[in-house]
Amino acid sequence: MxxxxxxxxxxxxxxxxxxxxxxxxxxxxxxxxxxxxxxxxxxxxxxxxxxxxxxxxxxxxxxxxxxxxxxxxxxxxxxxxxxxxxELERARAVGPLAAHLGPIEEDVPAALLDPDSLTVSSEQSPLASVRRFTEWLRDVDGDVQAISPIVTSVFNEVAADLLESEIRIEFIIDHGVLERSATDFPTALERSLEHEYITTYVHEAPLDIGLALDASRVCLAAYDDRNNVRAIAESDEPAVYEWAESVFDHYLERSDPLEAAVSTS
Known part of the structure; x- marks a missing residue:
C-alpha cells in the first residue's frame, strides 16, 4: 500500500x-x-x-x-x-559495521548490532578498531577460533604470544593472506605450518569478515574494500556464540589445510 x-x-x-x-x-x-x-x-x-x-x-x-x-x-x-x-540513531552508529558484513549480514544477531557493543574507527581515531581487536585477542580465555581476511605484524605478534601461552588456535585465512604471508611474514607462515598449537586453513574464496571466538566470547570485525578494520562488535551472549560457531564451521567446511594449500601454490 x-x-x-x-x-x-x-x-x-x-x-x-x-x-x-x-x-x-x-x-x-x-x-x-x-x-x-x-x-x-x-x-x-x-x-x-x-x-x-x-x-x-x-x-x-x-x-x-x-x-x-x-x-x-x-x-x-x-x-x-x-x-x-x-532506529536512525542506531543505524548511524552501526553503519560502519553493517556496511561491510558481506554475505553474513542478514543473519547477524541483533546483539552484535547494538551500538554499545561496537568499537568504530573514525577519521579522528582510525586505528580504534584494530587496537580494540588486538586487546580482545590478548585477553582471550581458552582456545581460539578465528577468521581473518588480512595479515599484519600486530596480529602475528599476538598469535605468537598466544601460542607461547599454549593456547590452541584454529585459524582460517584466504589465498591472498597466504601469498602475503609467504612474501612478507615467512617466519609466521612457518610457525603456522609447524607449531603444534595452531591449525591453519585456507578458504576457497576471498574472505570479507573477521571473526574470533574464545571459550565464551565473540568478536566480529568488518573490513572495508582496502581491508582496513572499520568496526568490531563484541558479545558474550550464548545465542551469539552459537551463531558464531556456525559461521566458523561454515567457512571451515570450505577450506583446505594450510599444508595442502602450500603444496599446490
Whole structure:
C-alpha cells in the first residue's frame, strides 16, 4: 500500500524541523499553554503557535481551557516517530559495521548490532578498531577460533604470544593472506605450518569478515574494500556464540589445510 500525498505531507510537516517533534514531546508529558511550550522548546512564540496550528489541523492536538493536549492519534504519532529516531540513531552508529558484513549480514544477531557493543574507527581515531581487536585477542580465555581476511605484524605478534601461552588456535585465512604471508611474514607462515598449537586453513574464496571466538566470547570485525578494520562488535551472549560457531564451521567446511594449500601454490 502506497500512502497518498496527504500522508506524505503530514510526514514532511513533522520532520520539517526539530522543534516540531520537540513540541509534540512537550505535550506528551502534559497539556500546556503556548507560553509553557515556549519555555521548554527553543522556538519563538510565533513558531510554536504555527506548529500547534499544524498539529490541530491534523487532529494530533486539541485545545481545552487554553491548553493544548495530545489526542490518541497524536500520542501514537509521537511514539512511532520517537521509535524511528531511535532506529536512525542506531543505524548511524552501526553503519560502519553493517556496511561491510558481506554475505553474513542478514543473519547477524541483533546483539552484535547494538551500538554499545561496537568499537568504530573514525577519521579522528582510525586505528580504534584494530587496537580494540588486538586487546580482545590478548585477553582471550581458552582456545581460539578465528577468521581473518588480512595479515599484519600486530596480529602475528599476538598469535605468537598466544601460542607461547599454549593456547590452541584454529585459524582460517584466504589465498591472498597466504601469498602475503609467504612474501612478507615467512617466519609466521612457518610457525603456522609447524607449531603444534595452531591449525591453519585456507578458504576457497576471498574472505570479507573477521571473526574470533574464545571459550565464551565473540568478536566480529568488518573490513572495508582496502581491508582496513572499520568496526568490531563484541558479545558474550550464548545465542551469539552459537551463531558464531556456525559461521566458523561454515567457512571451515570450505577450506583446505594450510599444508595442502602450500603444496599446490
Amino acid at each position: 502506497v500512502p497518498d500525498d496527504s500522508v506524505h505531507e503530514d510526514c514532511q510537516f513533522l520532520t520539517g524541523s526539530p522543534q516540531r517533534f520537540a513540541v509534540l514531546a512537550r505535550l506528551y508529558d502534559s497539556p500546556a499553554r503556548p507560553t509553557d511550550v515556549c519555555d521548554s522548546v527553543d522556538a519563538t512564540r510565533t513558531t510554536v503557535q504555527r506548529i500547534l496550528a499544524g498539529f490541530s489541523e491534523r487532529r494530533w492536538v486539541v485545545k481545552r481551557d487554553g491548553e493544548y493536549c495530545l489526542t490518541v492519534t497524536g500520542r501514537r504519532v509521537h511514539d512511532r516517530y520517537r521509535d524511528l529516531l531511535t
